[in-house]
Structure formats: structure tokens, C-alpha cells
Amino acid sequence: MDCTGPWHSDWQLFRDLFRDASEAESSNGTGTRPFPGFRQDLFGEAYRLYKKWHHFLARGLEDYPTGAAAFYHACHYNEYSDYCLYGHVAALTYLAHHTTHGQRLDIAAQAQRLLHWNLCLDFLESSSWASWGFTMLDIWDIVHNFVYPQVTTLHQFLEWGPTSTPPGNDDSTGPPGFWVFELGSHRALSNEPIAMLSHVLPGYDVAHENFVKPYEGRAEAFIHPFPQSCSPNCDYQQESVPYTFPIFMDMEASKSSFQAWLQGNYFNKPAVRRSSLFLCTNPMFYCNFFAGLNKTILGYFGLPLLYMVPHQDGARWLEEFTALASLPTSLFVSNNPLHAEQVAWQSGVRLPVLRPVTLYITERYQPDRPEDVLVPEPREACVLYCILRAFTPANYPLKFFGKVDTDRSYTSFARFRSVVIYPHDFALMTFYEFYTMGMPLFMPGHLSKYLFPFSASVPLLDWLSDAPSSFEERPPFSPLSLSSSEALRYWQGKIDFFALPAVQLFEGVGHLMNLLLEVDLQDISQQMLTNRRIRLETGTAFWLSVANSALRDGSVAAFLEEVACRIDTLGLQLQAMDDQQFLRGRSPRRSYGSDIARRFFFSLFWAEDFWEGFWM
Structure with missing residues (x-):
């Protein structure tokens, strides 16, 4: 990731220039190290690397880049080479940032493509490159979208x-x-x-x-x-x-x-x-x-x-x-x-929010595996576990396990010390399930980890009609197309991973290793359970209103069925009277019964006090 070994000597000059440029700009009083501005020597070195390692890029839209495979093999199989993936991505991004001609977007897209089209190789926020102001967000602010090999409509x-068997008669x-x-x-x-x-x-x-x-x-x-x-x-x-x-x-x-x-x-x-x-x-x-x-x-x-x-x-x-x-x-x-x-x-419809409290799960946090951490497998897990292994210090007291190492039951999950979630969507029921179990949750704090190529919240669904909007003032960014770092920051407060109390946020894998040992797990668990209890108490009124509405429907239906039955009976009785009058020759045959029944029914149906009583 950092490319500091002797086999990465070809990348050392670029790395040093990149670091020095970022640190020089941070000394101007900004407090943080920004992405480096333009420097002729740094730009020249980035261009040299671009030309030399060009054959490690993807040759076609649907081809996998050689550079991505080299990083993957180094992580999983220890097949080390003189190639530096993150150095290559940094060089391309630097060129894209400081290129004024039409190649800007193309170069940035090539950099993103090196991290695999689903970004599963992106752990830049955990590398030293992030300390010099470079993460996936610097690429994202140029590309603004995912580079899918294909989009298939199913x-x-x-x-x-x-x-199941349809319901029968009353029991x-x-x-x-x-x-x-x-x-x-x-x-x-x-x-x-x-x-x-x-x-x-x-x-x-x-x-x-x-x-x-x-x-x-x-x-x-x-x-x-x-x-x-x-x-x-x-x-x-x-x-x-x-x-x-x-x-x-x-x-x-x-x-x-x-x-x-x-x-x-x-x-x-x-x-x-x-x-x-x-x-x-x-x-x-x-x-x-x-x-x-x-x-x-x-x-x-x-x-x-x-x-x-x-x-x-x-x-x-x-x-x-x-x-x-x-x-x-x-x-x-x-x-x-x-x-x-x-x-x-x-x-323009404003729906109320009712977060899950998962009453269907009865298990609660019981950490009788105090040295074991559960890391559920996300979709973008292609190097997650080898990255975790690489960051684990010697004699580190904790071990990491996936769901595949368990029987996938809530009882088994509740036994772990804590859970680390790398989410693949914003609406993730697994998150709420662990939260309401009181399981201490650790999640990425860097916004670059919230770019989800599989999510339903993508620009493909961000469509607006031509009809006038009911918004008095439309937000500056779409909550569906989070296609810039500004948009992510704007909507961050509406993402429950950041909004709910006691969720532990880590900036990178190295920070995670320390945070797992430093926090008070029991206190975290109690805060989560307290939040769940409050939400259960405040949300019950809504569910009661749902049940009452459904039962009210049933009362209306039962009443109208009774009315219909009585109308039928009355109609038959009146029809019999009509028939008797006709047989006695006292009047021409007319269906008075049906007329009276209809008038009675409609007068009742349109009585306002009757319906107001049902909807109050």
C-alpha cells in the first residue's frame, strides 16, 4: 500500500515529492494536509510513471487491469513485484487534477478502474497516501459516477x-x-x-x-x-x-x-x-x-x-x-x-421515519468470545481480510472472523466481542439488527467508504419529472446521486451509520486496530439498547394506529354487510307485500320494495355523522 520497500524504488521519488508538497501546503495554517497543488517536478514525475506503467491499465472497458491483479496477488498470495498500485493511482489522479485539456476525465477514470470497478481494492484511506490528502474522494470528484463494465436490465x-393454505372459517x-x-x-x-x-x-x-x-x-x-x-x-x-x-x-x-x-x-x-x-x-x-x-x-x-x-x-x-x-x-x-x-x-411527499427495532430478534449481546471480532463479508470484500491480516500487529490479542466461520445464527453472533461492518448500502437491515442486539458496532468513518456501486441509491434511479416540484427550496444535492464529496458531506447527517449514537467510527484499518482495544464495550452496548428502547416506546403509537385502521376497515365492512343483509330481508318482505297487492288486483305491479331499500341504503351511506364516527 505505502510502497516503501526496496523493490519499489522506482516509486520513491514520486512518493517523496507528493508528501513534501502536501506537507508544505499544510504548514500554511490549514491544519490538515491537502491534496498537493501543482508543482512542475511532481507533475513531471507523475507523467513519467504514467508512461512507464501504462501497460498496467485496463486495455478495454470490460478488461481487468494488470495493476489491479498485481495488488490483489501481492495481498493474497505474497507475489510481490516492483509495481505500486496506490502510487500509480496517486500519479494518475495528480495528473487529472492538474491537466487542463480533455484527458482529465479519462485519466481519472483509469485511476478509478485500477481499484476495480466495484472499488473493492480501495483502502487508500488506510494508507499513508491519505495522510497527504489523497483518498478515493479526490477521484470521485472528477469522475462523479461508477464505471460499470455493463449495465444489464433484468x-x-x-x-x-x-x-400457505388460505384462511378458512372462523375458529x-x-x-x-x-x-x-x-x-x-x-x-x-x-x-x-x-x-x-x-x-x-x-x-x-x-x-x-x-x-x-x-x-x-x-x-x-x-x-x-x-x-x-x-x-x-x-x-x-x-x-x-x-x-x-x-x-x-x-x-x-x-x-x-x-x-x-x-x-x-x-x-x-x-x-x-x-x-x-x-x-x-x-x-x-x-x-x-x-x-x-x-x-x-x-x-x-x-x-x-x-x-x-x-x-x-x-x-x-x-x-x-x-x-x-x-x-x-x-x-x-x-x-x-x-x-x-x-x-x-x-x-414532494414527506414520509415519517421509523427505524427498525427488530422485535423479531430476541438475542442480546453476550460476549463469551471476548477475543473474537465478527467482520461480516461485504460485497466489496476482495482484499478486506488480507488487509486486516497485514495490519494486525504481532501479539495482537484479537482475532477476526467472518459469517462463514459461524452457523449464521443470531445466537452465535451475540457471542462475539464486537462487530466491524463495511456496508454495501445505506438501507442495511444487518446494521439495525446488530444495533438493537446491543452489539458494539465499528464502522468506517471516512466518506470514501460510502460509495456503493451495488446500492439502489444510484444515479440510475435519480430521475425527476417535469411537473412543478412541491419543494419550496430544493436541496443543493440529490440524496440519490451522491456523486461528489460535497454531496456526501451534505447528506451525512441523514445516514444512520453516522446519526445513531454509540456507533464507533474509524478512519482507517490502523485506527480500527487501536479503537477495538480502547473503547468501553459495555457502555456502548447500553447506549444502543437505551436508544432501541426509546424508539420502541415512541414508535408503538404508529403501529397501534395501523392496527386500529385495519380493524376499523373491518368494522365498516361488517356493518355494511349487516346493512346489506337487512336491506335484502326488507326488500324481500316489501316485494311480498307488492305481490299480495297485485294478486288482489288492487294496484298495478310495481317493485316498491326495491325502491324503498335503495333509498334507505343510500341515505345511510351518505350520512356524514356515520362516516365521521368511523374516521375520528
Whole structure:
């Protein structure tokens, strides 16, 4: 990383000049060492390295650069060479910063490409280069986006079906049922509302039916993007791993047929009509499948508003969402503050924030493995573990383990001393789960570690309609396109990794090694549990309102069914009277019964005091 060994002599002059330039500028009273300004000797040396090591760059968009493979092999297999990846990246970035012609963006993109297209080789913030003002953010402020080898649209069509036996008749021997019918593709996100509804409805048997098979995959990938035998470009790697962007193609057709299927299979049962609600999670568009069914819709969201929505349908969906969110039976919340800002940015709708408290997890922090630290495998983990090994001092008392070293149960996780998370998204349920267990959490504090190539919060979803915005004053940066260091800093306070108390932030791996030994773990755990308790107490009112809204729906339905039954009875009685009058020849045959029944029903239906009583 630092390239100070004897085999890196070709890089030493550039390193010294880079350091001296940064330190000279920091002596001017700024207090921090900035990225070096222009110096002719430094620029000349950077250009020399650029020319000499040009063959270590990627030769095509989908090729893996030789320089990236060399760093990877040095980290994993101890295959040392005279190549210096971070020195090469620093030289390219310096040239890009101080080049005025059209090659600026191209050179910066080449520097970013050396760190692998998913940035899994970027630990610049942990190297000495960071102490001289250079991190990934200096590249990001030029490139402003990820350099994906491919963007593949995955065209998805909705298929649904029951996951269990549809509810039958009322069972008078047990507690009454309360049915939650969901369309959602993220199991962890679904767990939170189901657990909270069970919490506020202790007298009901809460049944959960998700008609979509949810995602249950793991985020562990790219363990060996540069195999030792054929790097940098193996035959099967030539097309790389695409960014998969799912698109939901048959939205309107699916919606109409889904509603008919739901009515016929579930809402023909009185018990379901009396106590049930709809739940939509991810993607948010699933909420539209429940529109028009005259029941409470609970929306518990973590991913952006336009996720999975085809571009040509974006404007229509934004209008539909705004209308749907305004209904008294639509109870929508974001599970993190940044998501609420994303929704407001695109729709003008301001959703309340209700962070997860994970009542579905009963395990709590019990560190009977006091020397073991859990480091869950992030997607960008290709050199994380060998970097941790390289930074671990001799006789260091702690050891690092991945989830793969456990049985992946919460009971096993709770036994570790602490957890180190390198996140791959802003809406990360794993973070909230560990937090509410009281597990001491250590996370990167440098903003360069919050550039997520896999996140749904990417410029691909940052689309605005031409309709006038309801913002009185729009924020200066989009919460979806965090494409500059300024944007990251602006929205940092809305990212829960930084906002929630007691999360321990480290600037680099070296700092992490010290911080793990210095902090009071029990105090951290207690602060987290206290925060969870407060959020549980303050959030219960919302979940009660959801349950009451659903039960109120049932009361209205039951009342109208009773009214309809009585109207039918009255109509039959009056029709019989009509028939008798006709048979006696006293009057021409007319259906007085149906006329009277209709008038009675509509006068009741439009009585304001009746409906006000239900919605108060």
C-alpha cells in the first residue's frame, strides 16, 4: 500500500515529492494536509510513471487491469513485484487534477478502474497516501459516477401465489386472526412490520402471507476476482460481472389480475374482511397493487421510489404514489432518514421515519468470545481480510472472523466481542439488527467508504419529472446521486451509520486496530439498547394506529354487510307485500320494495355523522 520497500524504488521519488508538497501546503495554517497543488517536478514525475506503467491499465472497458491483479496477488498470495498500485493511482489522479485539456476525465477514470470497478481494492484511506490528502474522494470528484463494465436490465414479470393454505372459517376456540397480505421482495424488511403488529395486537393471531418470493440471498461475492492461475483476464471474466438493474415490465396487467385473484381467494371470507391489511415493502411500486381495494395499506420502505419501475412509467408512478400517499388509509413510513429524503426529492411527499427495532430478534449481546471480532463479508470484500491480516500487529490479542466461520445464527453472533461492518448500502437491515442486539458496532468513518456501486441509491434511479416540484427550496444535492464529496458531506447527517449514537467510527484499518482495544464495550452496548428502547416506546403509537385502521376497515365492512343483509330481508318482505297487492288486483305491479331499500341504503351511506364516527 505505502510502497516503501526496496523493490519499489522506482516509486520513491514520486512518493517523496507528493508528501513534501502536501506537507508544505499544510504548514500554511490549514491544519490538515491537502491534496498537493501543482508543482512542475511532481507533475513531471507523475507523467513519467504514467508512461512507464501504462501497460498496467485496463486495455478495454470490460478488461481487468494488470495493476489491479498485481495488488490483489501481492495481498493474497505474497507475489510481490516492483509495481505500486496506490502510487500509480496517486500519479494518475495528480495528473487529472492538474491537466487542463480533455484527458482529465479519462485519466481519472483509469485511476478509478485500477481499484476495480466495484472499488473493492480501495483502502487508500488506510494508507499513508491519505495522510497527504489523497483518498478515493479526490477521484470521485472528477469522475462523479461508477464505471460499470455493463449495465444489464433484468426484465421481471410478477408471479404470485399463496405460500400457505388460505384462511378458512372462523375458529371460535382460539384467538381471532389478523391477516397481513404482503407484496415484497426483501424478507428482512418484512420482518419489522410483522413483529411490531404482533406486539401491538397481543389478542390476535397475526398471520403473514407474502405473495412474492422474497430475496434471501447473501451479499458475499468477489472472493477471488483475480484468480492466481489466469489473472488479470481469465476467459470467463471477459464480460465481467454486470450491474443488474431489475425492471418490472407488466405492472398494469399484473395489478388488475392480482386484485381479482386476491378477492376471489381471500376476501370471500368474513374473518379476513374483518381484520386484515395490505403491506408493501420493496419495491415501493407494489403498493399500487392494493390501490382501490378500500383497505388499509401499510408501506414500510427502505429502497428508492423508482426502484424496478421502467423509465417510461416513472412520471405516472410518481403521480399515483402522491395520490395514494394522501389517502387516510395509506400509512407509509421510511425505515431510515436518507430514504425519506429520497422520496421527498422525487415526489414532494414527506414520509415519517421509523427505524427498525427488530422485535423479531430476541438475542442480546453476550460476549463469551471476548477475543473474537465478527467482520461480516461485504460485497466489496476482495482484499478486506488480507488487509486486516497485514495490519494486525504481532501479539495482537484479537482475532477476526467472518459469517462463514459461524452457523449464521443470531445466537452465535451475540457471542462475539464486537462487530466491524463495511456496508454495501445505506438501507442495511444487518446494521439495525446488530444495533438493537446491543452489539458494539465499528464502522468506517471516512466518506470514501460510502460509495456503493451495488446500492439502489444510484444515479440510475435519480430521475425527476417535469411537473412543478412541491419543494419550496430544493436541496443543493440529490440524496440519490451522491456523486461528489460535497454531496456526501451534505447528506451525512441523514445516514444512520453516522446519526445513531454509540456507533464507533474509524478512519482507517490502523485506527480500527487501536479503537477495538480502547473503547468501553459495555457502555456502548447500553447506549444502543437505551436508544432501541426509546424508539420502541415512541414508535408503538404508529403501529397501534395501523392496527386500529385495519380493524376499523373491518368494522365498516361488517356493518355494511349487516346493512346489506337487512336491506335484502326488507326488500324481500316489501316485494311480498307488492305481490299480495297485485294478486288482489288492487294496484298495478310495481317493485316498491326495491325502491324503498335503495333509498334507505343510500341515505345511510351518505350520512356524514356515520362516516365521521368511523374516521375520528
